[in-house]
Amino acid sequence: MIDVVLSVFRPGILLPWLASMAFGVLVGGTPGLTATMGVALIIPVTYYMEPLAGMAMILGVSFTSIFTGDIPATLLRIPGTPASGPATLDGYELTKQGRGMEALTLDLLCSAIGGFIGVLILMLVAPPLAKFALRFTNFQYFWLGIFGLSMSASLSAGKPMNGIISAALGLLVATIGMDVTTGLPRFTGGNMELLEGVGFIPAMVGLFGLSEVLKNVADPKLLKQSSIPEFGKISLLGGMRIVLKNKLTVLKASIIGTCVGALPGAGADIASWVAYGMEKKTSRTPEEFGRGSVSGVIAPTSANNAALGGTWIPALVFGVPGDSITAIVLGAMLMYGLRPGPLIFQENLTLVHGIFAVGLISQFFLIIVGMLGIKIFGTILKLPRNIVMVIVLIFSVIGSYAIRNSFFDIYIMTLFGILGYFFEFVDIPLPPMILGIILGPMIENNLRVGLIKTHGGFGEFIFDPICLTLILLIVFVFFGGPILNLFRRKEKLD
Template sequence: MISGYLDGLEMVLQLGTLLAIAGGTLLGIIMGALPGLTSAMAIALLLPVTFGMPPVMGIGMLLGALCGAGASGSIPAILLNIPGTPSSVATTFDGFPMAQKGEAGRALGLSIVASFFGGVASMVILSLLAPPIAEFALRFGAAEYFSLSIFGLVIIASVAGKSLMKGLIAGLLGFFASTIGTDPITGVGRFTFDQLSLLTGINLLPALIGLFAVSQVLKDAFEYDPSARLKASEHRVDIARPRFLETLKHWRALMAGILSGSIVGPVPGAGGSIASLVAYDQARRFSKSPDKFGTGHAPGIVSVESANNALLGGALIPTLALGIPGEAATAVLLGGLMIQGITPGPMLFDNHDGTVYGIFLAYLVANAFMLLIMCLGIKVFIRVLMVPRKQLLASILVFCFIGVYGVDGDTFNLYLMLGFGVLGYFLNRYNFGTAPVILGLILGPIAESNLRRGLQAFQGDWTPFFTRPISLTFLIIALLLLVITILQNYRARRPA
């Protein structure tokens, strides 16, 4: 193994490889920071370039894009309250309030360092434990996925705003939206109204951009008041620097993020989007001051951002160990691996030519480049806030259009984005919140299709959902969390 790492190191420490990784990371950071552009797009864009490169160089470049985009999604989330990807939704909870206090630089500094630690920790876990974790992920059948999604849906209670009931309604709205499209089991069209674009259901991206970015622009437009101009000096640039010590001080939140990312991340199809929300939920539950979460509290940012990059390492586990990609970005990455002639699977880890170790090390290097580039850029990012409001609002919408149109070239999704924007505006205005909608939209199909798939496989028998150990465990945890939440809610309300 040590000789494997030495061989791998030799492959990574070459000028061309290092430059390729740096270039990939830079592209990932840029694409990740623009709302709507995703790491999957960055990787797809680089795929033809890797053709003809040695494996570690090509894969290293793709991993750089993955890592960069994973970290930079926090930039618009913190500065503008606009998450570019589902996994940075939770970054807005504390990142944006902190920025509104004039401490955007501090929020960015925390998120960069937390991303870095999350990425490195998950690389270590990936290199040591990938095969057993992948085996564990295989034990997830329909029953387990269903219970996992129920566990995830309980988080709605945590991210709901002032009213638990309205938060639940928002979650249900997202769940309902997810049933639009071709029915996953029978193939019957549901609520498609003969619209081709709806056959595969509502796309997550226009919904996300609409609910968060467009609704935020509408709110800003409503509140736009030229006489009350925010002074540029209120945003302190001098505090914009990476915050190593402060991040480490919140080690509990950091651990919550790393563990959630590494445990939930490897579950194909489910982990990517919810790991950071799970991390936020856990960090808040085990905090001594849960009330401070949502007000610009540092541990909130640390937990989410460390989870965000830890889940990338987690998602690489089934991709490398089984050849099963969890979501879009790793699916494109898998294409890159196959073009290179690298066959994912257990024997990849027994391979003695050092390629797999080279890939691990390349991922580590990508994290280092991410840290470096983000640290160099931090004072630049923050200047976005100094763009005059009306120009900024127009530019945000322009970028939203590119993100939504660029992914699938379908104007229908632009209308969908605007519709979700208006809906999101009212949901926020009347205390329903928009984060539960996204959770419902992501987890809804997992819950529905796996419940029905399970019932089909078990011939209509419900008991396996309660007798299979992993499934039962998730259900019990979900029930416990639900009871605790209701009790806390009840207690919080009584004195008032």
């Protein structure tokens, strides 16, 4: 094993690995460029490299871009990647309080620790966890989707109904386009561009990015200020002390992240929301969430990077992709002449150990590269708001266009921007809508296919042990807080 660890420091592996991490900073930090896109672009470069160097580049890009996606989310309330959604809540609140540096340092450290725990779990319990993940069928996936959605819907402080409205609207938007089961176009109004559905990247950029720009430009006083008037200061050591104080949160969120990541099709996007929701529900100070809570920063970021380790579990053990990134990884493995699946642990054990080593060491490199990313973005955003808002607008437009090379997506972005701006006035939270658009197809298809399998019966959806657990968790999400508070009050009285 030591030989394997040493071998990853060979220049042939180390240099492309570090270059890919620098590339990941750029990909994650730019709204519209996703981690999946970054990995897909790396693959052709790795074609002539040895497999471990290719794997190191893939892991490097994915871990770094998932973290750097949190930078614009924290500083500007525009998620760089869909998994960074929760960073727009407490991370952004901390930035508004002049504690942006603290939020990002904690984010970086917890991303690294979460990623480390995710890979560690991948090394230790990959086969049994993958076996459990494979027990998930349509019924369980339906509830998993609802669970993820209820997590974000329940976050609307004091108004869970508004969260439900936002989630339902997101699910409704997801029904636009060609129906996967029957091939029928739904709510497209004859528009060919809508046949593929509403892209969640333009919707996300509009809801978070454009709506924020519209809010800012409407306030002349705000416009003259710097985008981050006070960035704050904190050393890595200072950040580590705060992380150590919240070690249980980090551990809990990392385990949740890895488990959600291990479920094929779930991935980092759901993991971050589930971890955030769970943390809020079990917190002794849930009222601080959404107002700049440190735990609100730590939990989702630990989970989204841990989920990356989790997504490799079904990919390596069964050759089933955990998310879109591991789907590309599986393709790359075949390109290298490898056979992902149970046999890889016998035929290519050295490579598997190499992947584990790269995954663990990447977390240390992430701290260095990530710090650099924070400094770069922090410097750019010291510009006055009237300049930054226009730059954000230009990036929002190109980010929306780039996904499908479509002008139509820019209109979609604009529409969602207006919607997001209006939603702020009526207290409708934005994150559940985005998650609804992302999870909509998964929820609808699993519900319909499940009902077809049971000939319309709901028994299988309720009486299966995993389904029942998920249903209880959903009930806990909405009613757990008041129940826990009741117990705590009783404890205090005693």
